[in-house]
Amino acid sequence: MLEHLELFFKSIFIDNMVFAVFLGMCSYLAVSKKVATAVGLGAAVIFVLAVTVPLNWLLDQYLLRDGALAWLGPEYADYNLGFLSFILFIATIATMVQLVEIVVEKFSPSLYNSLGIFLPLIAVNCAILGGSLFMQAREIPSLGLALNYGISSGIGWFLAILAIAAIREKIRYSNVPAPLRGLGITFIITGLMGIGFQSFGGMLTGDNDPPEGTETTTAEKTEEKEIIEKEIEDDKKAVSYNDVIKE
Amino acid sequence: MALLSKKDTNLILDPLADNNPITIQVLGICSALAITAELKASLVMAISVIFVMGVGNVVISLLRNVIPSKIRIIAQLIVVATLVIVVDQVLKAFAYELSKTLSVFVGLIITNCIIMGRFEAFALGNGVWRSFLDGIGNALGYGVILVIIGFFRELLGSGTLFGIPVLGDPIAKTGLYSIGYENNGFMIIPPAALIVVGIIIWVQRSRNPALVEEN
Numbered sequence: 001m002l003e004h005l006e007l008f009f010k011s012i013f014i015d016n017m018v019f020a021v022f023l024g025m026c027s028y029l030a031v032s033k034k035v036a037t038a039v040g041l042g043a044a045v046i047f048v049l050a051v052t053v054p055l056n057w058l059l060d061q062y063l064l065r066d067g068a069l070a071w072l073g074p075e076y077a078d079y080n081l082g083f084l085s086f087i088l089f090i091a092t093i094a095t096m097v098q099l100v101e102i103v104v105e106k107f108s109p110s111l112y113n114s115l116g117i118f119l120p121l122i123a124v125n126c127a128i129l130g131g132s133l134f135m136q137a138r139e140i141p142s143l144g145l146a147l148n149y150g151i152s153s154g155i156g157w158f159l160a161i162l163a164i165a166a167i168r169e170k171i172r173y174s175n176v177p178a179p180l181r182g183l184g185i186t187f188i189i190t191g192l193m194g195i196g197f198q199s200f201g202g203m204l205t206g207d208n209d210p211p212e213g214t215e216t217t218t219a220e221k222t223e224e225k226e227i228i229e230k231e232i233e234d235d236k237k238a239v240s241y242n243d244v245i246k247e
Numbered sequence: 248m249a250l251l252s253k254k255d256t257n258l259i260l261d262p263l264a265d266n267n268p269i270t271i272q273v274l275g276i277c278s279a280l281a282i283t284a285e286l287k288a289s290l291v292m293a294i295s296v297i298f299v300m301g302v303g304n305v306v307i308s309l310l311r312n313v314i315p316s317k318i319r320i321i322a323q324l325i326v327v328a329t330l331v332i333v334v335d336q337v338l339k340a341f342a343y344e345l346s347k348t349l350s351v352f353v354g355l356i357i358t359n360c361i362i363m364g365r366f367e368a369f370a371l372g373n374g375v376w377r378s379f380l381d382g383i384g385n386a387l388g389y390g391v392i393l394v395i396i397g398f399f400r401e402l403l404g405s406g407t408l409f410g411i412p413v414l415g416d417p418i419a420k421t422g423l424y425s426i427g428y429e430n431n432g433f434m435i436i437p438p439a440a441l442i443v444v445g446i447i448i449w450v451q452r453s454r455n456p457a458l459v460e461e462n
Contacts, residue, residue, distance in 0.1 A: 020437060025276035026360040083336055084356050087328040094321045123320060126277045126358040133351035167267050179452035180445070183273060187445035194438030 004148050011152035013200035017195060018160035021134075024127030027188060028161050038165035039158075040111075041122075046154030048100060048122050049131045052093050053150030054143055056132040057087055064136075065121050089132045097123040127157050164190060258380040262388035264319055265455065268361045269392045270448050275361035278352050280440040287409050288348050289397030291338070293390030297383060299330045299356055300365065304382030307370040314371075323366050324357065331356045361389055396443050404434030 017023045024045070031041050062068055064085045069076035101119050105112045112119070122128060131153055140146045167189055176185050268274045273298075282288045306326050307314075314322045335353045338346040346353065356362070365385050370378040401407055406414040406423075415422015417430060433439055452459050 001448065022277045022280040022437065022440070023355070025280065029273050029276065083332055086332055086357055089323065090324050090328050090357055091321075094324055098321075121325070124358050124360060124363045126355045126360075128352060129358045130277075130355055134355045137351050160307060177449075178456070181459060183270070184445050184448035184452065187441050187448065191438040191441030191445065194441060195436075198436065198438070212415050234449070 004145065007145055007148050007149050008152045011149055012156040012159065013197060014154040015134075015153070016160060016197050017130065017153050018157060018190070019197040021130065023130035024125050024157055027121065027125050027127075028157075028164065028190075029183065032161050032168055032186070033167040035162065035165045040160045042154075042158030042161050044119060044122055045125065045127060046101075048093070048097060048128055049150040049154035049157075050147065051100070051150070052089075052096050052128060053131050053135050054147045054151075055092050055096065056089050057135055057140065057143055057146035059092065060085065060136050064088065085133075085136060090129060093132070094123045094127050100199060127153075143213060160193075163193065255380055257379065258377060259384035259387070262385040263391060264388075267388045267451075268385050269389055269444070270362075270451055272361075272364065274364045275359045275389055276444075278355055279389065279396065280357060280444065281437065282352050283350055283393060283396040283440050284400050284404065284435050285348070285410075286394065286397040286401045288345065288391040290390075291345055292349065292352065292370035293393045294355065295334045295338070295354060295436060296359065296361070296389055297386040299327065299334060299360070300362055300386035301379055303327055303330055303362060304365060304378040305372045305375055307366050308373060310373045311371050311426045319371070320384070327357050327362055331436065337366055352400075361364075392444070392447065395447060396440060400434045400439060400444055404439075406430050411444040 015021065018025065018028055027041060032038050060198075061067070062071060065079050066080040066082065067077050069079045069080070097120060101112075104119070131150060134153075135146055135149055140149055164186065168186065171185065180188070262268055266272065269279055270275060278292060278296075282292050303326055307323060310322070310326075331354065334356070335346070338349070338353060365382060369381045373381070396410070402413070406412055407416060414428065415424045417424050434443075
């Protein structure tokens with residue numbers, strides 16, 4: 001439970017999609033002129049991330065990573081299809097976005113109309129693919145955590161676009177130097193917000209991620225066993241968690 | 248310029264300044280910011296994008312009469328993803344350390360909106376040669392901004408260029424450091440990239456008032 005909470009706050013504030021890794025900047029800048037549209041797009045991003053990250057986690061776990069094909073039989077255990085991950089991830093995302101579009105159009109035409117072209121454009125929003133790629137790079141251990149990661153990084157993106165849209169609505173009444181108007185000042189405000197968000201780094205209680213490139217020692221191997229045991233528990237939890245979300 | 252007509256030359260030169268993909272069209276910003284703390288990474292990223300854009304635009308232009316418009320986004324994504332896999336594998340084979348630095352951002356070339364933007368706006372409606380030039384031009388415009396940001400961030404942040412110290416040695420206090428200069432750690436953190444882009448936009452628009460936007 002604690003690790004879920006930690007990942008949740010970490011993805012929203014410390015590893016914020018916009019301010020820490022600059023993902024989804026294009027739509028962040030293009031769609032943030034009005035709060036109403038920003039909210040619509042933000043909600044769509046949360047939803048698509050919550051669907052695609054766990055799906056891609058399953059793909060990564062059972063198809064792509066080193067030795068992932070072991071469930072097919074021992075002779076397949078040596079395959080590493082990792083190089084295919086870009087194409088499979090983007091295919092999943094494009095399919096899911098298309099599916100979401102069809103479902104929304106069918107069940108809530110008014111929402112569909114208000115989102116308009118933003119919905120299909122989510123397929124090429126780097127925040128979505130970035131979510132899956134970071135999920136893979138950070139080796140998120142369980143499906144439950146992957147779902148958590150998708151939702152919370154979506155919330156982080158939502159917060160960011162909401163904040164900048166509100167600021168941009170107000171800044172219309174200020175006297176910004178002419179060459180900085182529009183794009184320039186938005187960049188600088190985002191930078192300042194990013195500096196503000198860096199102070200959330202102090203929130204980290206304890207970072208369990210091993211630094212990149214370190215080799216596993218025996219101590220870590222025993223930890224790994226514990227993680228695997230936790231993973232099994234988490235998977236059980238994740239199933240019930242999933243049901244709650246669907247309801 | 249016997250090879251290129253005046254119109255074709257503009258295809259390359261326009262995106263370098265007055266129609267720059269980053270500062271004017273607002274495309275492809277994510278990667279422009281995240282990997283620019285070092286000049287070397289910026290340069291490799293720029294070269295990768297030039298390759299993907301050039302080849303991708305040619306492929307899409309060749310296929311433009313075959314791709315049904317309803318599924319064109321997926322078709323485009325597949326073309327880009329294939330090219331990016333090539334780049335990623337080449338980097339892993341020949342520059343492993345660098346590919347670690349760039350981490351997921353090579354993969355994110357797939358969703359770099361410059362690429363999709365130029366496919367949609369240009370390659371789907373133009374011939375192969377012109378599409379190729381347009382792709383190279385826009386990728387160069389992107390690369391120029393990337394290299395400028397990388398140059399300033401690495402120079403002011405670490406006092407090095409391509410990893411070679413140019414301002415003297417900060418520990419032995421030689422060169423500029425002997426008169427009390429300090430490296431500005433602020434330039435290394437991610438938000439500094441945003442502010443540097445803001446300043447680039449500021450300079451560009453002061454020089455050319457026609458580009459000024461409304462608030």
